[in-house]
Amino acid sequence: MARSGAPLKAVTFDFWNTLLDAETAGIRDRRLTAKLGVLAEAGFDVDGEIVRGAMRHAGQQFDRRWRENQYYGAQHAIDDIVEQLGIDASPELRAGLLATITDPDPAHDPKPTPHIGEALEGLRSAGIRIGIICDVGLAPSTTLRRFLVGHGLLEYFDHWSFSDEVGTFKPDPAIFDHALTGLGGIAPGEAAHVGDLRRTDIAGAQGHGVFAVRYAGIFGDPGRAEDGSDGVEGDAVIADHADLLAALGLA
Numbered sequence: 001m002a003r004s005g006a007p008l009k010a011v012t013f014d015f016w017n018t019l020l021d022a023e024t025a026g027i028r029d030r031r032l033t034a035k036l037g038v039l040a041e042a043g044f045d046v047d048g049e050i051v052r053g054a055m056r057h058a059g060q061q062f063d064r065r066w067r068e069n070q071y072y073g074a075q076h077a078i079d080d081i082v083e084q085l086g087i088d089a090s091p092e093l094r095a096g097l098l099a100t101i102t103d104p105d106p107a108h109d110p111k112p113t114p115h116i117g118e119a120l121e122g123l124r125s126a127g128i129r130i131g132i133i134c135d136v137g138l139a140p141s142t143t144l145r146r147f148l149v150g151h152g153l154l155e156y157f158d159h160w161s162f163s164d165e166v167g168t169f170k171p172d173p174a175i176f177d178h179a180l181t182g183l184g185g186i187a188p189g190e191a192a193h194v195g196d197l198r199r200t201d202i203a204g205a206q207g208h209g210v211f212a213v214r215y216a217g218i219f220g221d222p223g224r225a226e227d228g229s230d231g232v233e234g235d236a237v238i239a240d241h242a243d244l245l246a247a248l249g250l251a
Contacts, residue, residue: 001236003192003211003249010186011123011248012161012179012210014170014195015134017218020110020147030108031055034100035081042093046085054084062138067227069169074101074138101138112151113218119241120156126250129183132160133176133193135169135200159183170195171204180210192248197221199229211235213247 065072141162159182188209195201214234223230
């Protein structure tokens with residue numbers, strides 16, 4: 001269903017699997033390879049599956065904290081990984097392991113989702129303010145900005161609300177309010193949010209009175225019965241950003 005009602009003044013975007021494609025970037029495997037290299041340089045010959053298990057443990061810790069709206073960043077993950085590995089890690093080794101998350105090889109940066117550049121250009125041409133509302137994972141917002149710069153996309157955004165800077169995750173209304181205020185005091189009824197996750201993006205936007213577009217072009221989120229997100233659906237659903245302007249009533 002295309003958006004109607006009050007004139008649209010602002011559109012915000014989720015980051016992962018909405019702006020950039022995390023599904024095909026091979027981030028976990030690349031982080032594993034980088035960590036094994038750092039460990040080997042420090043004299044630790046650790047089996048790859050053991051390191052993978054430690055990384056999986058850190059990922060589970062992040063997921064639990066995320067759902068509880070508690071921050072768990074790269075440094076927390078490295079501390080947990082070192083503890084899981086049971087090694088005596090020097091400050092230099094910890095810093096090297098941390099860099100595998102915060103400063104990955106630019107040659108392996110994640111790619112933009114299809115047609116996102118054209119969609120952003122269309123919104124800008126229509127005079128729409130554009131923002132980001134992102135639940136940051138282990139990679140901090142500084143790293144995510146670098147990814148956008150590398151693809152020439154950061155310049156499209158008038159404001160960003162990264163959870164590690166705002167201090168809260170979606171679906172908390174506070175992060176949506178932070179974005180709309182930063183975009184110029186936009187009323188919720190004059191805004192739309194585009195994202196892939198039902199619990200955070202869709203329920204969060206709708207709970208704040210913002211038109212919610214579920215982008216299913218990379219990840220078709222089924223939701224979860226445990227939190228009721230399997231019953232949440234976008235006001236519009238698209239599988240290609242080429243259809244975004246029409247879903248927003250702009251084409």
